[in-house]
Amino acid sequence: MMSKFKKNMRTVPEVSTASLPDIVFMLLFFFMTVTVMKDTALKVENVLPNANEIKKLEKKDRLVFIHIGRPTGSFETVLGTEPRIQLGDKFADASDVGPYVLAKRARMPEHLRPFLTVSLKVDKNAHMGLVADVKQALREVHALKINYTTYEGDAHKNLE
């Protein structure tokens, strides 16, 4: 009796790690399916303003993004601190916005073209003049659905 007990104590059964790969694979597949690869590197500062009366932007296939903000890091030394427009991964002028959106629209499947929405991701410290220029350019190419993309939060914080 005693000897049996002692023997058990000495050989603690090891935890089987055979199912570890399965668990990891499960996690892996989860992240593989939910991943959206970032296709652009931001070259402008992009702290979006807060708002609370917002709606979610759901389908990514019909969105065109326009980033506006002050150039970051090394770009600041070349381009200065005035806010700039970033289209795709390039800096651009307000006059380039129209052709860019048209090119994006042409690349879209035909049934999605009427639903094209431009998501304006504008830094909260950018000034309205540039935004107004972009909006005018969008009107000229008839891209009328826009979304002022924001963070969810208290809008009063924007004033600080």
Added chain:
Amino acid sequence: MGRRTKMPGVNAGSMADIAFLLLIFFLVTTSIETDAGLDRRLPRENKDSVVVDYHKRNILPILIGKNGDLMVKEELASLGELRAFVRAFIDNGGILEGNQGHCGYCGGEADPESSDNPLKAVIALNSHRETKYGVYIAVQNELVGAYNELRDREAQHLYQKNFTDMDREYHRPETTAEAKADLRNKIKYIRGLYPLNIVELPQQQKSE
């Protein structure tokens, strides 16, 4: 022959390591966040300007100065009181009962100096070129908030549901097609009662 049947098994011990490596890669590159924001529709561009004869009382001019200060109807205002001000303006219903254009569902004070009817009430938003975008969005947010409050009230009254909840339900993928059709009609009707009339004036180049 005996050798063949006794094939050594492939060591799967390192499989977990490989899977971990991939997992970490996807963890790092993932961005699950969904974007959200304020939806707007830009006005169609028309080259020949249309002059619409509008009564001054139906227009609420809001000006955002370059330092972020607000002028509502030529008076300084703070962001905190903007929502109530806009709400009172839209919901005023200045035409008295029995006359054409009377707003039966409005709950405002029927001030003859303010808007006739939510269908006619227009908010004219004007900003300076130097105005910060953050302030502009805060103002837009308050305007949408005022409209949403009124629409919520009307939707509660008619369908015992909030307009914003109905809208959210409409966009949910689980909602069935019949429920969607029903919701679409209700949403359209409520939107018709309080249409979002926000006009943005061309920006002034001159400095004041």
